[in-house]
Amino acid sequence: MRFLRRVLLALGLPVVLVAAWWFGSAGSQDFYWPSLSTIVDAFGRTWTWEMFQEQVFPSLWRLLAGYLIAVVVGVALGVLIGTYGSVRALLEPVLEFLRAFPPPVLVPAAILLSGIGDRTKILVIVFGCVWPVLLNTIEGVRGRDEVLSDTCRTYRVTGLLRLRHLVLRAASPQIVTGARQALPLAIILMVISEIMAANEGLGFTVLQFQRGFQIPEMWSGVLLLGLIGIVLSLLFRVAERSLLGWYHGQRAGQREF
Template sequence: MTRTSCGRAGRGPRRRVLPRPVSVAALPLVLVSLWWVSSAGSTDVYWPPLRTILETFPEVWTGERWRGDVLPSVLRLLAGYALAAAAGVALGTVIGSHRRVRAVCEPVLEFLRAVPPPVLVPVIMLFAGIGDTMRIVVVAAGCVWPVLLNTVEGVRAVDAVVAETARAYGITGVARLRSVVLRSASPQIFAGLRQALSIGIILMVISEMFAAGNGLGFTIVQFQRSFAIPDMWTGILLLGLLGFVLSVLFRLVERWALGWYHGLRAAARRSG
């Protein structure tokens, strides 16, 4: 054995330079520190110091405002997101499983996907009114595409050997759909769900800027129109925190649902 191979064999696995929580929090702390320092002496009305924004935050977002604005926004987001997830997975499974259906639907899907969801808000308002139904439909109309397209690709990529083995053992119908098709496509489906979550937050805010009476988007616009700039910035910070919390919760659900997949990847890395 050469010196090089001995040295490589004796090194063992690399150790992390920093613990994972520290490495994850490092960049946000740096960015917040830069914001604090760069805005500390600001006298610009539209760029208040971060200290002022943080001091204003608890004054603006009281319990009443959480119940009246934040909770309705989150409920609309979750309703639209759940509707898009159900429709995207169901339609994507059908389209991905049948070549003729895919050939017929693909041009229409590409056309509809190219239409920006915010443009559809006035159209949806004509059919669904200006209530919560409209906002839920707007969120669903934008979130459905990444779920649908990723489901189609995931179903198409099901291993032919696995499919033939299931057929040979008589696994058909609902059992085949659940144990073979959806299980094999689930990593791709969750990738679409992850993309849809960020799109849903954006559309939630946009939909609440049109003829709304409550919600985060409505409140931020009201602050801007009344020149309550620190209050407006607190709303933007709250949106960022909401997105972060939802992302963390999604990762937990994904890790639980795809535990088998992450286990296979970890085993493949160890054997490689």
């Protein structure tokens, strides 16, 4: 019963919105706002397996590569900066400056330097996604409980064991928060980099449809991007649950007492 209620609450609004779109746009004669049924129709015709292989998978590969590199770099740098005050003092002004760049602005420069291949696009994604991960990791590392740090010191838990069992785990709720913020950024930057510089990929394909006045196909591409976003955030939630089970359990316990 409770499960049913939760499912209804979660799906209720999306169902209503889709229904409103479906019936509201039914029989639409507007060239630029085709009916949802036309778009769904176009979706089935457009996004075939070959299309996925040619346009979608390359995009997804760049998205994941860029995102994962950003997480790894952000966590590694964040641990360094959060642990050593001198590293922080040294890097902070430069990081503040770099962070101020809107990442899309780098695309033209990056094209000049390394062409329109995968490398450029992955770099742009990394550059945009690294900040939330980095800043949250720094906070997480610095905000660690002193008693736990003291415990590690008295029991002489040092080096890699300390990094793995204290530093990273203690910061993991914040790291996950940063990674969650970075996920939609990665999708946005993937599309933008492909719109600005590509000869294949999802963003490129959507732009081609628009230029060729294939409006239902264009909308179907937009829809596909939205679906990819949903699937990725669901996957993220599954990963989070296994990674932060202790954290949610602890918090639930504290509310109880």
